[in-house]
Amino acid sequence: MSDTLVNFPAANGLSAGQPFSDPMASTPRNQLLALLGMQSLLVHSVTAAARLKLADMIGEQTLSLTSLAQQSQCQPESLRRLLRALASCGIFFETEAGYRNTPLSAMLVTDRPDSLHGWACFMGSEQVNRCFEQLDVALAEDGPVFDKLYGQSFFDYLGQQPEARGVFASAMTSYSASGIxxxxxxxxxxxxxxxxxxxxxxxxxxxxxxxxxxxxxxxxxxxxxxxxxxxxxxxxxxxxxxxxxxxxxxxxxxxxxxxxxxxxxxxxxxxxxxxxxxxxxxxxxxxxxxxxxxxxxxxxxxxxxxxxxxxxxxxxxxxxxxxxxxxxxxxxxxxxxxxxxxxxxxxxxxxxxxxx
Ligand SMILES: C[S@@+](CC[C@H](N)C(=O)[O-])C[C@H]1O[C@@H](n2cnc3c(N)ncnc32)[C@H](O)[C@@H]1O
Incomplete structure (x- = not known):
């Protein structure tokens, strides 16, 4: 199983690794199509799994869809679809009996010292979405779009918003762990x-x-x-x-x-x-x-x-x-x-x- 989720495609688009192992993505056209279609949803799927703490629930065992749906308070069929998509990228592994963690999904377990749970929550956060959605606007603006969207700078905003401050601080802590x-x-x-x-x-x-x-x-x-x-x-x-x-x-x-x-x-x-x-x-x-x-x-x-x-x-x-x-x-x-x-x-x- 590959530990590499995303390979940044090189400029010529042909020699670079595919965004993930998608057999459809063998031509530049399909490679771009796959990138456009999946990358942002992939981020949100990982964020959803992180928020629901699915990796914690699974831990070292194989957990059935029913147990996982009960514990996470999700509709079983919808949860199955999320896990199917993630497992297609090596995040969780589907078996007849249920779901196992993979090296990638295990990084979302919250109490491991090098956990990426906080980073996964931040990257799907409202602030990240709103700012990235304005990337083209940012190119024409003098100064960050965050300030225009939220009426103040990012760190001033965090100073006043304990919940967002907590998500960001834990994203940074995620980042610190492997850095040690x-x-x-x-x-x-x-x-x-x-x-x-x-x-x-x-x-x-x-x-x-x-x-x-x-x-x-x-x-x-x-x-x-x-x-x-x-x-x-x-x-x-x-x-x-x-x-x-x-x-x-x-x-x-x-x-x-x-x-x-x-x-x-x-x-x-x-x-x-x-x-x-x-x-x-x-x-x-x-x-x-x-x-x-x-x-x-x-x-x-x-x-x-x-x-x-x-x-x-x-x-x-x-x-x-x-x-x-x-x-x-x-x-x-x-x-x-x-x-x-x-x-x-x-x-x-x-x-x-x-x-x-
Ligand atoms: C990107 S984070 C890096 C955190 C940490 N060094 C790490 O590697 O995970 C930047 C840090 O700078 C802090 N910071 C921002 N403005 C500051 C200021 N004026 N004085 C002191 N710290 C500040 C933020 O609160 C935040 O914790």
Missing amino acids: EDALAAFDFNQAGKLFDIGSGLGKFLSGILDANPQLEGTIFDLPEVIAEVEKQADRLNPRLAWQGGNFFSHIPAGADTYILRHVLHDWSDEQALLILRQCRKAMHADGQLLIFEHLLTGRNQPDYAKFLDLVMLTFLTGRERSEAEYQCLLEQADLRIDRLIKTPGFHTLLVVKPR
Whole structure:
């Protein structure tokens, strides 16, 4: 069974992998037809399965349609149709006796450390749908369509909408989980000293780094409303983790040997990213370091997850995905330099950054 759900088709449309294993998609015409017909419904099917927590219900067993329908309070025939569609893409597996998890559907189980449940819920959310639906409008607009649709910026909106804030925070936590392993494989945190994760979200990432390095201490820093959520869930975090609320545009606390900016700079325009980097530089001591985890854009025509993530930034925020040269240019303006560039086993590249 393939672990690859979506292969981004290359520009020529012929040599690239198919969007999923669809025998119909053997010509460019049919390949595009399959993409147009199925990709967005595939996202919503996964979101529906995530919201209903079907993967949790199935767990390690084979569960009959009747039990699954009872537990999820769905109409059995409709649920069967959803699962049939998902199983055609390797998400759940149909048998005579019922349904089993596959490696892909098992990623939706909520209590596994690398769960993608939160990400699946966010990608089918109302905010994502409304913004993506306006992608063509975004191309002509100056500024994100999110602000026009919701009357305020994405992070201001989250500040006022606890439910949406929870969905987004858990999407980010989903993203963090696999990132911990990748970061530990790419970088030896042993000598990192005191750590500060800036724009940390709920703190899962730094907590995981502390779990693996018992001598380290760290602090997470995010907006006060996010830190209020962290306090409520403190028992899930490493006891050596502290937290602090604030605004990274106006002040980043000094006192750490290693600062982390993970998925933060890509949220912001060059001007705003530069402000954050300058605050970071101000907080760093001469021997300090900054670890930036981002997706670096690849060259023309290369299949690249970051090229689509960039469109999320375009519609939601003022940010963008950047190439190595673009990061280098920003860092120089903040009196910082790239010391090392490490490709992690996953999607991210780690820029190890030092004062110039
Ligand atoms: C894309 S998320 C990344 C979260 C986390 N670093 C991760 O990798 O999962 C960006 C984070 O920046 C935080 N943030 C946004 N504006 C901020 C500000 N002005 N000051 C501090 N944190 C902010 C958000 O609350 C959010 O948690």
